[in-house]
Amino acid sequence: MIHIVVPVYAQNLELLIGQSLDAKSAGATMVELRLDLCAQMGADCAALVAGISSLLLPVMATNRSKDEGGKWSGSDSDRLQLLLDADAAGAVFIDVELAHISALAARPTQAKLILSYHDFNGMGANLNTIVTHMYAAGADIAKIAVTATDAGDLSTIEMLYHDFSEHELVAIAMGEEGLPSRLLAGAWGAAFTFATVNDQSSAPGQPTVEDLVDMYNIQFQGPETRIFGVIGEPISHSLSPLIHNSGFQALKIDAVYVPFLVHDPKDFWQRCGNWIDGLSITIPHKHELADELNEIEDIALPIGAINTIYRNVDGTVGANTDACAALYCIQECTGTLEGLRCMILGAGGVSRGMAYALHQAGAIVCIANRTLERAQQLADEIGCQHVTLDDASNVRFDVLINGTSVGMNSDISPWPKECLTDQHVVFDTVYTPLETKLLQDAQHAGCTCICGLSMFLRQAYEQFERWTNTPAPEGAMRRLVLESLGVDPYAFVRSAKTTTACWNKG
Numbered sequence: 001m002i003h004i005v006v007p008v009y010a011q012n013l014e015l016l017i018g019q020s021l022d023a024k025s026a027g028a029t030m031v032e033l034r035l036d037l038c039a040q041m042g043a044d045c046a047a048l049v050a051g052i053s054s055l056l057l058p059v060m061a062t063n064r065s066k067d068e069g070g071k072w073s074g075s076d077s078d079r080l081q082l083l084l085d086a087d088a089a090g091a092v093f094i095d096v097e098l099a100h101i102s103a104l105a106a107r108p109t110q111a112k113l114i115l116s117y118h119d120f121n122g123m124g125a126n127l128n129t130i131v132t133h134m135y136a137a138g139a140d141i142a143k144i145a146v147t148a149t150d151a152g153d154l155s156t157i158e159m160l161y162h163d164f165s166e167h168e169l170v171a172i173a174m175g176e177e178g179l180p181s182r183l184l185a186g187a188w189g190a191a192f193t194f195a196t197v198n199d200q201s202s203a204p205g206q207p208t209v210e211d212l213v214d215m216y217n218i219q220f221q222g223p224e225t226r227i228f229g230v231i232g233e234p235i236s237h238s239l240s241p242l243i244h245n246s247g248f249q250a251l252k253i254d255a256v257y258v259p260f261l262v263h264d265p266k267d268f269w270q271r272c273g274n275w276i277d278g279l280s281i282t283i284p285h286k287h288e289l290a291d292e293l294n295e296i297e298d299i300a301l302p303i304g305a306i307n308t309i310y311r312n313v314d315g316t317v318g319a320n321t322d323a324c325a326a327l328y329c330i331q332e333c334t335g336t337l338e339g340l341r342c343m344i345l346g347a348g349g350v351s352r353g354m355a356y357a358l359h360q361a362g363a364i365v366c367i368a369n370r371t372l373e374r375a376q377q378l379a380d381e382i383g384c385q386h387v388t389l390d391d392a393s394n395v396r397f398d399v400l401i402n403g404t405s406v407g408m409n410s411d412i413s414p415w416p417k418e419c420l421t422d423q424h425v426v427f428d429t430v431y432t433p434l435e436t437k438l439l440q441d442a443q444h445a446g447c448t449c450i451c452g453l454s455m456f457l458r459q460a461y462e463q464f465e466r467w468t469n470t471p472a473p474e475g476a477m478r479r480l481v482l483e484s485l486g487v488d489p490y491a492f493v494r495s496a497k498t499t500t501a502c503w504n505k506g
C-alpha cells in the first residue's frame, strides 16, 4: 500500500517526536526527516539521527543542499554522511539526489535508496532517460519532482508511471497545477506521496493528510480506479471534489475526483483525456471543449456551454447539467413548466442555459438584463420577450430567477422586495451566501424559495449519474457539502415547498 509521508523538522528530538505523533494521528504512515531544515533551525543533527527509532513512524531521511532546493550549508561529505548514519540508525529510506550519488561514500546497508531529480522551474528534460539512469545507478526507488505550469503537464507524469510500471517510482508535479499528481498517486502506483499536517510542508503544493485519506481515499486507489475531475481557473475553492468523492465512497465505487487547475483546456484534454473518465467544467472553460467531443446532448447544443464530459459506447459526450438542474428545481416547486411565466434576471452563461431549457420545456420566458443588448440578443435567439431591469417589475411572472451575480458575497438584492408576493416562486442561483438578500426578502413576502445550493447539488447528482449509470447517493453527497458550509443538514429540508431557503427555520 502507498505510504503517506509527512515532512518533519525541528530544533530537537522532543519536538520531532511531537510532530511524528501528529502525523501518525492524522493517518500518515511515514515521516520524512528533513535534516537540512533541522540544521537551519540550529538542531544537533547527529542527536536527531541517533533518535530516529523513537519517531513513532518509519523514517525517510533527507538532507538537501542548496543547489537541490534544500538548506544545508555545511560540507557535502558531512551532509551525505548524516544520511548513512540515518541508515545505520534505522531509517527505512534515504533520499539522495542523482547528481550526488557518486559522492556517497557507501551504499545504505538497511534503508532503501531513493535517487531523486528536482526541477523547481519546469518539467525537466528527458525524464525517461533520467529515471533509467537512476535504476542503473542502484536506486530502489526513482523520485522525480518537477514543476507543472499547466495541468496538461500531468500527462508527462502519467506517462512515467506507465513506462516504469515494473519499478518503484514516485513522480510529482509541484505547484497547484501539479496537485493531482499527488492526489492520484495511489491510482498511478506511486511508492509514496507527501502530505502535510499543521501546514508544515517541504515542497510547494502538498495536500493535507486528512484530505488524502478522507477525501481522495488514497490508500484504496489502485490501477483500476476510475479518474474524474473538475477543470477551471481558479479551482481551489471548488466544492465538487468533496461532493463527488463522498458519492463514490458512499456507493463503494472505485473512483476518485480531483481538481485540475487548467489554463489551456484544449491542450489539457488532448494530452490527458485518455486517462480521464469524466470531467466537470467550470468558469471560464465551459465554451472551449465542444469541438473535442464526439457528441453533445440536445439541450447543451443551443446553449453552447458544456459543464460535463462523460463517456458512452460511442465516445465522449458533452452535457449541460446546470440547465437540467435548474429545470428540476423549478419543476419540483411548481409541478409543471408548461405555460409557467419565468422572469430571468441576467443574460450571462447561467441565464442563457436556463432560458433555453425553460423555453424548450414550454415556459414563457422573459429576460431582463443590465446590458439591454445582451438581453435582446438572447431573447431573439430563443424567441422570447426581453425588458430592461427597470421595467421588469411591471411584467407579470410566476417564477423570478436571479441569474446575475448580484447578491454574491453581498447583502444586495437584484429585485425590489415590494414587488414580491406569496404567489411567487423565487429562485436565486447565487449560493454564497446560502441565504441571499433576495431570498430573505422572498421569505418575508411568503414566496416559495429555491436556493442556489439546491441547483448546485442537483447539477452534481446529474453528473454523477452520467458517469456511473447509478442513482446518486443524494443524502451522502448533500450532507458533506452542507457540513463543509457549516449548515445543519437536518435543517436543510427537502420538500416541494422547502427545496430551498428553509434551513434557517429548521
Ligand code: NAP
Binding pocket: 322, 345, 346, 347, 348, 349, 350, 351, 369, 370, 371, 374, 403, 404, 405, 406, 408, 429, 430, 431, 432, 452, 453, 455, 456, 457, 459
Ligand atoms: P456571467 O456569464 O458573468 O453573467 C453575469 C450576469 O450578471 C450578466 O447578466 C451581468 O449583466 C449580470 N450582472 C453582473 N453584475 C451586475 C450588476 N451589478 N447589476 C446587474 N447585473 C449584473 O456569469 P454566470 O456564469 O452566468 O453566473 C452568474 C451567477 O450564477 C454566478 O454569480 C453564480 O453565483 C451563479 N451560479 C450558480 C450555479 C449553481 O449551481 N447554483 C452555477 C453557476 C453559477 P451584464 O450582461 O450587464 O454584464
